[in-house]
Amino acid sequence: MQEHLKTNILNFKWPSSTPTIYLSLEDIEESHPIHWSKFSKQIKKAFPDTDLSGLEHIYTTFTQEIPNAPSIKIDLTKGKELRIYKQFLKHQLKTYFLEKGYIVVKNFVRDVQVWIPSKKGNTADYNLFYKFSFKIQFAKLTDLPELIVSYDGTSKVLTKSVQDIEETELIKRCVYGQKTFNYQMDLDTEDKEDFYNSIDFSQAFPIFNLKLARAVNIPIEEPERPKNKYQKYVTLISNFAEKYLFTEEFKALFPFKQDAFIDVPGNRINHINPNLGLLEFGKDQYGNKKTHLVPKKAMNILSPYRRPNNQNIKFFFIYHTSHKEAIKSFYGNLKNGVDVTDTKKKYFHGIESYVNIKVATSKEHFIEFTNENDPIPEIIEKLESLTFDHDNIKYAAFYLSPFDKFTPDPDDREIYIRIKELFLNERIVTQVVDYEKMVVNIENQYNFQFSLQNMALAIHAKLGGAPWKLAVTDKKELVIGVGAFTNQDHKHRYVASAFSFQNNGIFNKFDCFSKNETDLLAGSIITAIRKFFTQSEADKIVIHFYKEMSKREMQPILEGMHKLNLENKPIYILNINKTESKDIIAYDTDFENNLMPYSGTFVRLGERKFLLFNNGRFEEERFFDSDGFPFPIKVSMSSPNEDAFEDDNIITELLTQVFQFSRLYWKSLRQQNVPITIKYPEMVAQIAPRFNNGVPEDAKDTLWFL
Numbered sequence: 001m002q003e004h005l006k007t008n009i010l011n012f013k014w015p016s017s018t019p020t021i022y023l024s025l026e027d028i029e030e031s032h033p034i035h036w037s038k039f040s041k042q043i044k045k046a047f048p049d050t051d052l053s054g055l056e057h058i059y060t061t062f063t064q065e066i067p068n069a070p071s072i073k074i075d076l077t078k079g080k081e082l083r084i085y086k087q088f089l090k091h092q093l094k095t096y097f098l099e100k101g102y103i104v105v106k107n108f109v110r111d112v113q114v115w116i117p118s119k120k121g122n123t124a125d126y127n128l129f130y131k132f133s134f135k136i137q138f139a140k141l142t143d144l145p146e147l148i149v150s151y152d153g154t155s156k157v158l159t160k161s162v163q164d165i166e167e168t169e170l171i172k173r174c175v176y177g178q179k180t181f182n183y184q185m186d187l188d189t190e191d192k193e194d195f196y197n198s199i200d201f202s203q204a205f206p207i208f209n210l211k212l213a214r215a216v217n218i219p220i221e222e223p224e225r226p227k228n229k230y231q232k233y234v235t236l237i238s239n240f241a242e243k244y245l246f247t248e249e250f251k252a253l254f255p256f257k258q259d260a261f262i263d264v265p266g267n268r269i270n271h272i273n274p275n276l277g278l279l280e281f282g283k284d285q286y287g288n289k290k291t292h293l294v295p296k297k298a299m300n301i302l303s304p305y306r307r308p309n310n311q312n313i314k315f316f317f318i319y320h321t322s323h324k325e326a327i328k329s330f331y332g333n334l335k336n337g338v339d340v341t342d343t344k345k346k347y348f349h350g351i352e353s354y355v356n357i358k359v360a361t362s363k364e365h366f367i368e369f370t371n372e373n374d375p376i377p378e379i380i381e382k383l384e385s386l387t388f389d390h391d392n393i394k395y396a397a398f399y400l401s402p403f404d405k406f407t408p409d410p411d412d413r414e415i416y417i418r419i420k421e422l423f424l425n426e427r428i429v430t431q432v433v434d435y436e437k438m439v440v441n442i443e444n445q446y447n448f449q450f451s452l453q454n455m456a457l458a459i460h461a462k463l464g465g466a467p468w469k470l471a472v473t474d475k476k477e478l479v480i481g482v483g484a485f486t487n488q489d490h491k492h493r494y495v496a497s498a499f500s501f502q503n504n505g506i507f508n509k510f511d512c513f514s515k516n517e518t519d520l521l522a523g524s525i526i527t528a529i530r531k532f533f534t535q536s537e538a539d540k541i542v543i544h545f546y547k548e549m550s551k552r553e554m555q556p557i558l559e560g561m562h563k564l565n566l567e568n569k570p571i572y573i574l575n576i577n578k579t580e581s582k583d584i585i586a587y588d589t590d591f592e593n594n595l596m597p598y599s600g601t602f603v604r605l606g607e608r609k610f611l612l613f614n615n616g617r618f619e620e621e622r623f624f625d626s627d628g629f630p631f632p633i634k635v636s637m638s639s640p641n642e643d644a645f646e647d648d649n650i651i652t653e654l655l656t657q658v659f660q661f662s663r664l665y666w667k668s669l670r671q672q673n674v675p676i677t678i679k680y681p682e683m684v685a686q687i688a689p690r691f692n693n694g695v696p697e698d699a700k701d702t703l704w705f706l
Contacts, residue, residue: 001271001619004590005264005597008237010245011144011257018074019088022066024059025050031059032091040080046070062088086136092253093134098178103129105180107152109583111135115155116240125218126156126208132240135583140606141265147254149245149261150583151236156208160216163201170212174204228629230587230595237261264586264603270652272600272659274618279663280471281305282356291471294621296669299453299467300347303356308463310394314362318379318419319400321370323435326400330433331361334452338445348449348456355460355467362395372402373411376418383422394463395428400435414690420704421691429462429704431455450626454668458706461666466506470660473504478532479657480525481544481677485685497524497681505664509701510681512688518553526560533566540570542657544677548636549573558640570644572654575636576678585631586611596629599671602655608637608645612655614662616671630673633658667706680705 023046024031034043039052047070052058065071074081074088093112097104103115113133121128135148157175162183165171171183176199183206187193206212213220226232238261244250246259278291282303292298317327337349348354367382369375388395399419403412416432423430438451457467482497497511511524525543532538543549543557554573561567586603587595596617603611612635616627635658637651645651661675672679683705688695 001598002590003588003597003601005269005586005588005601005603006261007141007264007586007603008149008234008584009141009262010147010149010241010254010260011142011262012147012254013257014076014145018076019063019085020071020073021060021062021084021088022064022069022071023047024061024066024069025055027057027059028061028066030064031061032087033057034060034084034087038080038083038087040075040078040084042072042075042078042081046072060084062091082138086138089136089254090134096250096253101178103175103178103180107131107133109135111583113152116244118154121154124159125216126158129155129157130236130240131155132237133583141268142262144257146262148584149237149241150585151233151240152582158206158208158212158216158218160205161202162199162204162206165206165212165216167212167215170209170215171206172209172212173207175207176204180207227625228594228596229631230585230629231593233582233585233631234587234595268604270602270604271598272602272652272656274600274620276472276656277600277660277663278471279468281468289471293618294616295468295663295671296616296627299354299457299669304460304465304467305469306466307357308394308460308465310392310464311358312393313357313359313396313463314365314393315359315396315398316362316365316367317398317400318367318369318375320372320375320402321368323400323402324368326435327366330400330438333448334455335359338449338452340446340449346449348452351452351456351459354453354456355465357460357463357465362393365395365397373409375415376422379419379422383426388426388428390427396459396463397423397428397430398433399430400433402435404434404436417687417690418692420687421693424699424704425693425696427696427698429459429702431459431462450669457669458667461703461706464702467666468664470505470664472660475540475653476536476538477540477542477657478529478538479542479544479661479677480528481661481675481681482521482525483546483678483681483683483685485682497521497528505661505676507676507680507701507703510684511700512684512695514689519556522553522556522560525557526564529561529566530564533564538569540572542572542574542654544574544576544658544661544675546576546678546682548575549638554640570641571639572644572650573638573640574654574658575638576658576675577634582631584611584634586613591617594623594625594629597632600659603632605634608651610635610651610655612658614659614671614673614675626670628670630671633673666703 023043025047027033034057036052036056039058043058044052074085076082076085090112094104097114105113105115107113111133113131115129115131118128118130131152131154133150133152135150137146137148140146162168162171162174168183173180174183181195185192185196187196208218210220241261246256274293278293279295279298281290281292281298282305284290290302292302319327335350335352337346340346351357352359365386365388367379369378371378399416401416403415420430460467480497509528513520529541557571558567561569561571584605586597588597589595591597596615597613598619599613599615599617601613605611611632613632615630617623635655637654639645658675661677662672664676665672665679687705
């Protein structure tokens with residue numbers, strides 16, 4: 001395997017002489033707080049007549065001398081003082097860019113973020129800024145200090161000030177001078193009140209958000225999605241470093257070992273055997289197992305692993321009166337495939353051929369409505385008059401939606417959620433069809449067939465089929481996934497747990513809770529463990545968690561294990577960020593201009609912390625740009641069992657499991673970077689809280705949410 005991995009880290013040299021910093025017990029002008037957790041022995045000795053144990057903070061002006069004040073020379077071999085040195089470096093970064101006139105803020109993980117004004121992309125309504133963040137760490141990948149330079153996307157700052165906007169309730173964050181602030185902040189401290197009262201509204205400019213933009217009549221453009229995120233990311237950070245960091249002035253603060261991003265050390269790189277990602281599909285006519293590495297290719301030549309467990313499948317449609325004639329053309333494309341030109345290959349020959357099932361329409365169940373903006377009362381009335389033969393027939397309802405996901409009215413976006421709940425209560429799965437995109441404005445018949453492939457795949461899974469499963473399932477393991485979603489409108493987090501038995505990836509059951517229902521979440525996990533062990537034996541229990549699992553979240557699980565006499569079974573907790581890693585990445589300069597590392601590549605970032613690449617690039621398979629360029633995910637591991645990691649192979653096994661479960665997504669043929677153990681629970685947690693009466697109990701073992 002030929003590769004050359006680089007990462008977005010710049011090495012800089014340890015100081016030839018460590019800085020002397022000046023200390024104060026008082027919060028004096030231009031001082032910065034030092035938290036009590038950084039009080040080293042040297043700091044305590046600097047205040048011989050003061051007991052620091054009762055103080056939350058002391059203060060420092062860093063290298064700016066305070067007359068008659070105690071000082072210390074930072075010892076970089078001591079962890080607490082190394083943290084103070086990091087604080088000093090962050091202060092230097094912030095000061096440097098502020099003095100250059102740029103906006104400087106803290107990002108969501110409190111790293112220094114610099115906003116660089118764009119020369120392009122500005123309009124009369126807003127100015128565009130590119131955001132770059134800095135993270136400082138010491139000898140994590142190398143033996144030197146490391147400056148991680150990351151690209152955080154863009155922000156649009158309105159040219160209209162707060163003073164000129166009437167709908168202030170829609171304003172979220174604003175730019176004010178060289179900083180940003182939350183316009184809706186709680187005025188619960190004197191400092192916040194003083195700041196709020198000092199704001200000149202004519203000089204405070206809101207940051208773009210959709211609701212505000214619609215209110216002040218700013219045209220909404222569909223967000224640009226670069227074909228290759230690696231190319232854009234690496235180009236931007238490289239240009240930023242060249243222009244702003246590789247200068248003599250900046251290097252006086254951060255003396256780089258070389259003016260280039262570093263190579264990933266070879267001893268930090270490893271690869272998961274691609275064959276462990278093999279997928280099993282349906283058997284051939286002779287009963288032979290059929291496997292393939294790439295679902296997109298396999299589904300064109302192989303049958304799904306398992307059909308839905310009902311031979312009789314019927315579709316019906318929910319539609320507006322004006323869309324009645326469109327049903328025939330859409331269903332014709334779904335049933336028989338689309339017409340493509342002679343020069344292009346036809347890959348989708350209809351849903352029956354593609355997912356190996358028989359389907360028919362159930363015209364007596366078609367539901368037509370007249371009120372486009374409030375169809376629910378009509379749908380309920382007609383639904384109540386219908387009867388369904390659930391004993392013999394499996395139904396799926398297609399809703400032809402007049403609204404796409406970017407529609408400005410939130411009530412219009414909620415219609416499908418209400419329809420999904422109504423029919424789920426009737427034990428019927430639903431599939432939304434964007435009328436404009438999939439019926440009217442089919443710009444390219446050749447590309448349209450791939451949308452129909454994905455729809456057929458999802459319907460097959462919603463009806464209870466299994467398009468494919470993992471082919472390699474040597475280990476007997478119970479894998480539990482816990483994901484979450486925060487509703488941005490209500491600022492409430494919901495958590496869902498999804499279960500998959502053993503390591504074949506076949507979904508079993510899920511449940512849904514609010515964030516604070518820790519005991520209920522633990523109870524559902526214990527229920528899954530109990531059920532599994534009554535049927536089989538497991539070598540270990542693995543929990544994929546969307547964040548670091550706290551002791552409070554772990555304790556009831558351990559207590560439940562003890563009651564089941566399973567306290568000796570090892571438990572592994574894998575913290576898997578549901579969002580792809582952007583703060584630290586790696587890229588392969590040997591992959592021509594594409595830069596994405598091979599799927600299954602992992603990089604050790606620290607003690608049981610890894611960067612894992614899940615994508616469609618394999619050494620023996622041709623890669624297509626249409627397979628996408630997902631960024632890596634970060635995975636960290638822990639266990640309540642002291643000897644859990646004594647076997648060095650266990651780490652590779654656990655990463656392999658994450659790699660495998662990222663290949664079981666049945667909503668799309670495109671390879672995902674996040675495993676379904678996190679992805680599926682997040683999807684449930686996104687939808688279920690919007691239901692009026694929660695998820696029906698008999699729907700918790702189906703994939704209706706795809």
